[in-house]
Amino acid sequence: MNARRMAMLGVALGAMAWSGGAEAQTRRVDAPWRISFEVGGRWHQDRGLDAFGTTRSPPVTGLSFGRDLATIGERATLALDVQWNAENFSGRLRDSLQSRLTAHSLSAGATLRVRTRWWLEPYARVAAGALYSDLLLTPESATTQGSSLTGDEWTFLATGGIGAQVTTAPFLGRLRLAVAIEGGYQLALSQGMRVHPKALANDAAQADRLPTTDTSLGTLNQSGGYLRVLLGLRF
Amino acid sequence: MNVRNPSFNRHRAVALAVALTACADRDPRFALSMATLPPVAAGSALVYVQPALSRATVVDLTQPTPAVRQVAVGDDPVLVRARVTHDEALVLSRGQRGSLGVAPAPASLTAITAAGTARRWTLGSPFNALAQNGDGHYAIAYFDRNASAGRLLFNPNEIAVIDLDRTAVAGNPVIRTVRSFGGVPNSVVFSPTMTVGGQPRTLAVVLSDAYVTLIDLTHPERSEVTVRLTLPEDTRAIAPAQVVFDTDNATMYLRADQSNDLYVLRLVTVTPESATGNDFRPALNQLAAGMRPADLALFGEPNARKLLVVSPGSRDARVIDTVANTTTVVPLDAVSNRVLLFTGPSPRSATPALRALLYATAGVASAVSFVELTDIESRRSQNVETLQLGRIINQALPLPERGVVMFGHPTSSIGSLSLLDLGRRTAAPIFSEVALENARFDDDRQAIWVAPQTGERLGFIELTNFRPGEVRLDAPITDVIPVSIGTTRRVVALHESPDGWITVVDGTDVTRQNAQSLRGFLLNGLLNEGESQ
Numbered sequence: 001m002n003a004r005r006m007a008m009l010g011v012a013l014g015a016m017a018w019s020g021g022a023e024a025q026t027r028r029v030d031a032p033w034r035i036s037f038e039v040g041g042r043w044h045q046d047r048g049l050d051a052f053g054t055t056r057s058p059p060v061t062g063l064s065f066g067r068d069l070a071t072i073g074e075r076a077t078l079a080l081d082v083q084w085n086a087e088n089f090s091g092r093l094r095d096s097l098q099s100r101l102t103a104h105s106l107s108a109g110a111t112l113r114v115r116t117r118w119w120l121e122p123y124a125r126v127a128a129g130a131l132y133s134d135l136l137l138t139p140e141s142a143t144t145q146g147s148s149l150t151g152d153e154w155t156f157l158a159t160g161g162i163g164a165q166v167t168t169a170p171f172l173g174r175l176r177l178a179v180a181i182e183g184g185y186q187l188a189l190s191q192g193m194r195v196h197p198k199a200l201a202n203d204a205a206q207a208d209r210l211p212t213t214d215t216s217l218g219t220l221n222q223s224g225g226y227l228r229v230l231l232g233l234r235f
Numbered sequence: 236m237n238v239r240n241p242s243f244n245r246h247r248a249v250a251l252a253v254a255l256t257a258c259a260d261r262d263p264r265f266a267l268s269m270a271t272l273p274p275v276a277a278g279s280a281l282v283y284v285q286p287a288l289s290r291a292t293v294v295d296l297t298q299p300t301p302a303v304r305q306v307a308v309g310d311d312p313v314l315v316r317a318r319v320t321h322d323e324a325l326v327l328s329r330g331q332r333g334s335l336g337v338a339p340a341p342a343s344l345t346a347i348t349a350a351g352t353a354r355r356w357t358l359g360s361p362f363n364a365l366a367q368n369g370d371g372h373y374a375i376a377y378f379d380r381n382a383s384a385g386r387l388l389f390n391p392n393e394i395a396v397i398d399l400d401r402t403a404v405a406g407n408p409v410i411r412t413v414r415s416f417g418g419v420p421n422s423v424v425f426s427p428t429m430t431v432g433g434q435p436r437t438l439a440v441v442l443s444d445a446y447v448t449l450i451d452l453t454h455p456e457r458s459e460v461t462v463r464l465t466l467p468e469d470t471r472a473i474a475p476a477q478v479v480f481d482t483d484n485a486t487m488y489l490r491a492d493q494s495n496d497l498y499v500l501r502l503v504t505v506t507p508e509s510a511t512g513n514d515f516r517p518a519l520n521q522l523a524a525g526m527r528p529a530d531l532a533l534f535g536e537p538n539a540r541k542l543l544v545v546s547p548g549s550r551d552a553r554v555i556d557t558v559a560n561t562t563t564v565v566p567l568d569a570v571s572n573r574v575l576l577f578t579g580p581s582p583r584s585a586t587p588a589l590r591a592l593l594y595a596t597a598g599v600a601s602a603v604s605f606v607e608l609t610d611i612e613s614r615r616s617q618n619v620e621t622l623q624l625g626r627i628i629n630q631a632l633p634l635p636e637r638g639v640v641m642f643g644h645p646t647s648s649i650g651s652l653s654l655l656d657l658g659r660r661t662a663a664p665i666f667s668e669v670a671l672e673n674a675r676f677d678d679d680r681q682a683i684w685v686a687p688q689t690g691e692r693l694g695f696i697e698l699t700n701f702r703p704g705e706v707r708l709d710a711p712i713t714d715v716i717p718v719s720i721g722t723t724r725r726v727v728a729l730h731e732s733p734d735g736w737i738t739v740v741d742g743t744d745v746t747r748q749n750a751q752s753l754r755g756f757l758l759n760g761l762l763n764e765g766e767s768q
Binding site: 046047048050051053054055093094095096097137139140141147149193195196197209210211212213215216217218219220 | 261262265266267268269270300301303708709710731732733734736738747750751752753754755756758759760761762763764
């Protein structure tokens, strides 16, 4: 099965390399839908993220779904997409706590692609959405095991970036493989992170707990440059 | 003409690539230990000190929702103490020795208020012990021989005298080396305000193995006075352990753990020899006090002062007339090593009078002795009444203002605590699962609070009516710290958690409904710590 897929990918890439006339080179790809899996990284500047591990740039993985909306002139295409991605920070905090932060980004964006070849489309993309951060701090000592602190917060984010998308020739009917690489900047508003004890699994025990005052850990800003590679299907 | 430099562009490209791919080094503060020194109460606040972070976290309990503040303290803090009679905490820091990339920093003392404000005095040397006088006006930092100094070289006889009511200025603190006869300071005690030479003053008494050093804190620029308690050829370490001050007669009485004598230092006024000379000198006298006197108390009118001394080695008490220099031996049925003077009635007389309770801790006796001090020298053992408790006494918590003493006993079927009524001379058992050394009083001694090391129940005894009670909390309690906030009382139960976990209990209405927890306060502002660097 994998060999078959690789063969199809080879055929598609061969077709991309085929050079025809100028008109053929710029003809529109009739595949308005796109679904992509993405991997990449963000280069955060906020030192507060050091509380959650030794790197501020963990891998980011996500999914996006888009549709071409309109054509502008002969070569430009405007597309809309929705995107979700997540990055996970985890590490050891001050020799006594296991720390973890998961940041989920959910955004809607607009992409303006310009065909330079039928298979190559540099593009610019802007997006806006929400960033949800969820943290967990778990003491390592035996006596406080299971008595974790948790907290979460939403904030607004906006991104802007440029990239290039390569699309293969069709296979299996209208399916095309699309690969894109995009770099840009994510601007996120700061999040005030507060923590409280994690709720107990037993409802009765949780209801019996004494009221607990939250603690403010301070603010976290997840703005930073990003680079992402998308591998998807257009149809 | 625009000439591009290919090499320059290449370097920029490389720099951009590095910037995109390189990870910044982790802020090292996030790898430092969260360990804290045992917290103390500073007025309405609880103060935790985290040595690795050189930081104090102040939990202000004034408001229903506690406010958490962080205060920088000197590098390498080694102890934190509540300032006596003040709503402040004192943090003694040893400073920084210096290492690669870290500049040396001097030792310091930081006073922190509940509001999170701080004052700091630079001490210079890395002292590791601190003593305060009775009103918290003065502190002396010194070297505890049992604690590490953390330096290649240090002078164990160096001390720093700090006037805590004054800011750090020239002359405060006063750093000096006390005269030594080969020993080092063991501890420091302070006198109440004494009138010497017609002038009120506070003295610090530095106790060493075989001598004491007197420092006039009212005139710290003056030289100290060192008094040898043994002959020069005598190499014994007699270990002075207790000082009782007679403020009316400018006299102090010293007891030493390894001596059968009491030492009397009478401060005699003299004319100073120089600007830094003292206007007093001590006159030393010795009084025989039985075998290994263990405790003493001063009583009587200023012109007829007497000492009551208990000597467990000879199973007697001695009344020493300090004016006539005579000693009356009072045989006891029960060994005693503690003296408690109290004013109250007795079963035979409802008239309050000064009386004494003699008892022994550390498991050496199961009976106590009441002593009528009136006419004790003539009536001797006729003034002694022995009360059998039936159980060995391990610890004692005297509450003379409430007319009781609480004793701790080995756990038995009839309870491990008992309340001794000083007026009625009766003892009532109280069942307890905890030892008295873990008990804590309120500031106003309205209640006593206890918590077992492994349990999650906080126990208390109302000292107005001796009614016991308990409240269940959410986690095992490691310690209890009563905190006074104006007229309200709150009790803070500490729980083990590296991020900080306390439960605040209303001390006037002790119910679970009136308890509230605070978690994670040692992580307060964690995410923005790097910004302050």
